[in-house]
Amino acid sequence: xxxxxxxxxxxxxxxxxxxxxxxxxxxxxxxxxxxxxxxxxxxxxxxxxxxxxxxxxxxxxxxxxxxxxxxxxxxxxxxxxxxxxxxxxxxxxxxxxxxxxxxxxxxxxxxxxxxxxxxxxxxxxxxxxxxxxxxxxxxxxxxxxxxxxxxxxxxxxxxxxxxxxxxxxxxxxxxxxxxxxxxxxxxxxxxxxxxxxxxxxxxxxxxxxxxxxxxxxxxxxxxxxxxxxxxxxxxxxxxxxxxxxxxxxxxxxxxxxxxxxxxxxxxxxxxxxxxxxxxxxxxxxxxxxxxxxxxxxxxxxxxxxxxxxxxxxxxxxxxxxxxxxxxxxxxxxxxxxxxxxxxxxxxxxxxxxxxxxxxxxxxxxxxxxxxxxxxxxxxxxxxxxxxxx
Numbered sequence: 388x389x390x391x392x393x394x395x396x397x398x399x400x401x402x403x404x405x406x407x408x409x410x411x412x413x414x415x416x417x418x419x420x421x422x423x424x425x426x427x428x429x430x431x432x433x434x435x436x437x438x439x440x441x442x443x444x445x446x447x448x449x450x451x452x453x454x455x456x457x458x459x460x461x462x463x464x465x466x467x468x469x470x471x472x473x474x475x476x477x478x479x480x481x482x483x484x485x486x487x488x489x490x491x492x493x494x495x496x497x498x499x500x501x502x503x504x505x506x507x508x509x510x511x512x513x514x515x516x517x518x519x520x521x522x523x524x525x526x527x528x529x530x531x532x533x534x535x536x537x538x539x540x541x542x543x544x545x546x547x548x549x550x551x552x553x554x555x556x557x558x559x560x561x562x563x564x565x566x567x568x569x570x571x572x573x574x575x576x577x578x579x580x581x582x583x584x585x586x587x588x589x590x591x592x593x594x595x596x597x598x599x600x601x602x603x604x605x606x607x608x609x610x611x612x613x614x615x616x617x618x619x620x621x622x623x624x625x626x627x628x629x630x631x632x633x634x635x636x637x638x639x640x641x642x643x644x645x646x647x648x649x650x651x652x653x654x655x656x657x658x659x660x661x662x663x664x665x666x667x668x669x670x671x672x673x674x675x676x677x678x679x680x681x682x683x684x685x686x687x688x689x690x691x692x693x694x695x696x697x698x699x700x701x702x703x704x705x706x707x708x709x710x711x712x713x714x715x716x717x718x719x720x721x722x723x724x725x726x727x728x729x730x731x732x733x734x735x736x737x738x739x740x741x742x743x744x745x746x747x748x749x750x751x752x753x754x755x756x757x758x759x760x761x762x763x764x765x766x767x768x769x770x771x772x773x774x775x776x
Contacts, residue, residue, distance in 0.1 A: 408772055409440075409442070411772060412430070412442070412768075412769060412772060413442075415765060415768050415769075416428060416430065416442075416444050416765065417444075419760060419764070419765050420444060420445060420755075422760065423626075423757060423759040423760030424626035424654060424757065424759055425445065425755050425756070425757040425759060425760065426445050426446050426449055426624045426654050426756055426757060427443070427444065427445035427446045427447050427454075427455035427621065427755065427756045428443070428444045428445060428455060428753065428754065428755040428756075428762075429441065429442075429443045429444070429455050429456065429457050429459070429674045429752075429753070429754045429755075430442055430444075430751070430752075430753050430765070430769060431457060431674050431678060431751065431752045431753075432749065432750070432751055432769065432773050433678045433681050433682055433685065433743070433749075433750035433751065433752065434748060434749060434750070435748075436682045436685075436686055436690065436691070437678070437682070438457065438674075438675070438678050440773070441457050441674065443455040443456050443457060447459045447621040447622065447756065448621070448622050448656075449622075449624070449654060449656070450656065455621065455754075455756075457673060457674040457675045457678075458619065458673050458675050459619055459620070459621045459673055459674075459754075460607060460608075460615060460616075460619055460620050460621065460671050460672060460673050461620070461621040461623075461671065461672070461673070461737060461739075461754055461756065462623070462659075462668070462669060462670070462671050462734060462737060463668075463670050463671070463672055463677065463732050463737075463739045463741075463754070464668045464731075464732025464733055464734040464737060464738070464739055465573075465667065465668045465730060465731065465732040465733065465734075466668075466670065466677070466730050466731065466732040466739050466740075466741050467576075467665075467666065467667060467668045467669060467670035467732070468576050468666070468667060468668070468718050468730060469680075469718055469719060469729075469730050469741070470595060470599060470666075470670055470680070471576050471579050471580055471583070471591075471666040471667070471718070472514060472579070472704065472717060472718030472719070473599055473680075473695060473696065474579075474580075474583045474591075474594055474595060474598065474599065475510060475514065475579055475582070475583060476696060476700050476703075476704060476717070477598055477599075477695065477696065478583065478586050478587065479510075479700070480696065480697060480700055483586050483587075484510055484582070484586060485510070486509065486510045486511040486514070486717075487509050487510075487511055488509060488510065489507035489508070489509060490507070490508050490509060490510060490513070490578070490582060491507070493582050493585050493586050494581070494582065494585050495585065496544055496548060497548075498547045498548065498578070500519050500520075500560050500561075500564075500565055501549065501556045501560055502519075502556075502560060502561075502562045502563075503519070503563075503564045503565065506564050506565050506566070507565070508520070508565045509565075509566075510579070510582065511708070511717070512565050512566055512575075513572075513575040513576070513578055513579050514579070514708075514717045514718050515569075515708045515709060515715050515717065515718075516569055516570060516571050516572050516575060516715065517565070517566050517567070517568065517569055517570070517709065518565050518566075518572060518575045518578075519560055519561040519563055519564065519565045519566075519567075519568070519570070520547070520559065520560060520561075520572050520574050520575045520578065521558070521559060521560065521561055521570055521572055521574065522572065522573050522574050523546075523553075523555050523558030523559040523574075524555070524558055525546060525553040525555065525558070525559070526546075526573060526574055526662075526664065529542070529553075529662045529663055529664065530641055530642075530660055530661075530662045530735070531641060531660060531661065531662070532641070532642065532658035532659065532660050532661075533612065533658075533659070533660070533661065534611050534612050534613055534661050535661050535662060535663040535665065536663075537663050538590075538663070539577065539580055539581055539584065539590075539591055539663060539664070539665060539666070540581060540584065541663070542577065542663035542664060543574075543577055543578055543581045543664075546559060546574060546577075547559065547574075547578070559574070569709065569712065569715070573664060573667040573668065574664060574667070575667075576664075576666050576667035576668075576718075577663075577664035577665070577666050577667050579666060580665065580666025580667075581666075583666075591610070591665065591666055592609070592610045592611065592665070595610075596609075598695070599680070599695055602690070602693035602694070602695055603676075603679040603680055603683060603690050603693065603695065604676070604679055604690070604691065604693075605672060605676040605677075605679055605680065606676070607619075607672070607673065607676060608670065608671065608672040608673075608676050609671055610665045610669050610670060610671065611661075611671075612659055612661070612671070615671060617659070620659060620671070621737075621754070621756050622656045622657070622659070622736075622756060623642075623656070623657045623659075623660075623734075623735060623736020623737045623756050623757075623758075624654040624655060624656055624657065624736050624756050624757050625639055625642075625643075625654070625655050625657060625735065625736050625757070625758070626653070626654050626655075626757060626759055627649055627650065627651055627652070627653050627654075627655055628651050628652070629651045632649055632651055635649070635655075636649055639657065639735060641660070642657035642658050642660055642735055642736070643655060643657060643658070644658075654757070656736075657735055657736040660735070668732060668734060674752050674754055677741065677752055678750075678752060679691075681741055681743060681750045681752060682750070683695050683696070684696075684701055684705075684743070685743050685748055685750055687701065688700070688701055703717065704716055704717040704718065704719055705717075705719055705721075705728050705745065707721065716728065718730070722742060722763070724763075724767050724770075725744060725767075725770060726744070726745075726746075727742040727743060727744050727770070728742065728743060728744075728745060729741045729742030729743060730742075731762070731763060733758055734758065735758060736756060736757065736758055737754075737755065737756050737757065737758060738755050738757065738758055738759075738760070738761070738762050739752075739753065739754050739755070739762065740752070740753045740762040740763050740766050741753075742763070742766060742770075744770070747774060749770060749773050749774065751766050751769050751770055751773075753765060753766055753769075
């Protein structure tokens with residue numbers, strides 16, 4: 388699909404207070420979308436507890452010609468991890484969790500590295516991707532259209548306990564001591580969600596709704612399609628080129644109908660999919676509602692009179708945790724560019740980015756319904772434009 392200037396202009400202004408060069412951003416967004424064949428995108432600048440500037444571009448649903456908007460809902464992929472970390476740190480504030488405690492102190496099962504069973508895995512190791520737990524083939528094979536068919540508990544127990552139907556010692560664990568090596572781990576955040584369930588006595592979804600979404604007025608956010616108005620759900624897309632056609636046929640078969648048209652030069656809609664490891668990447672929210680969450684982190688844990696965390700807890704989360712590593716906080720990452728704190732997300736047919744500056748108090752969120760390109764590159768340009776004003 389070719390993104391034209393007419394399409395960009397027709398997509399509509401979300402909100403503007405003339406604090407940013409809209410024409411310049413339109414040019415940047417159009418060029419990025421054209422280069423990466425992105426059907427739709429939403430960009431928002433967050434300041435003073437609100438979206439101070441935002442704009443939508445292109446389509447949320449090409450087939451029905453539905454425009455992107457900041458109210459449209461989408462799976463935000465690994466940006467979800469910041470929600471999971473928030474839940475963990477809420478329980479830490481309450482004295483229910485010790486970050487340096489063996490995770491088995493909180494679980495009814497005994498989860499250990501089969502290579503180093505005497506070395507405890509701690510909550511902090513999970514939050515910093517140093518637990519030695521890794522994403523094996525069962526993790527990637529768990530993606531399927533619709534909502535998950537098994538619970539988070541069933542998934543984690545069967546993935547990490549010997550004898551479980553998803554257990555694979557070689558694929559699911561690194562042969563290094565927990566704490567000795569960084570390895571980005573989605574399954575580690577699934578385990579964190581399971582810890583939230585075990586400590587709170589609530590399902591992970593229920594806990595987040597009561598303690599994060601409700602206080603932050605994220606009224607439409609959910610982990611499950613069955614709880615959402617799907618008419619306002621943004622579709623993920625994959626662009627088919629001559630070079631990528633065979634790869635897409637092989638790698639995206641789970642998400643495409645059997646009679647899908649694989650003609651090159653087209654964006655093809657994927658199904659609304661899920662996986663049971665929901666705490667690592669299955670939050671479905673809008674730019675509007677995610678801005679409430681980001682605003683809370685930018686404002687000492689407060690949003691519109693409600694508090695989700697203490698300022699001291701946020702300071703702890705947004706501090707470097709690993710010796711010799713200039714990026715990793717407690718879940719949150721610090722970018723080399725302007726030392727922005729945040730997280731990105733990438734899943735089939737979508738990419739997201741959410742970062743902010745602790746110095747300038749400028750936050751930026753980008754959603755796109757394509758997994759092509761890198762929205763952080765556009766985020767950098769938006770930040771520079773906003774900082775100049």
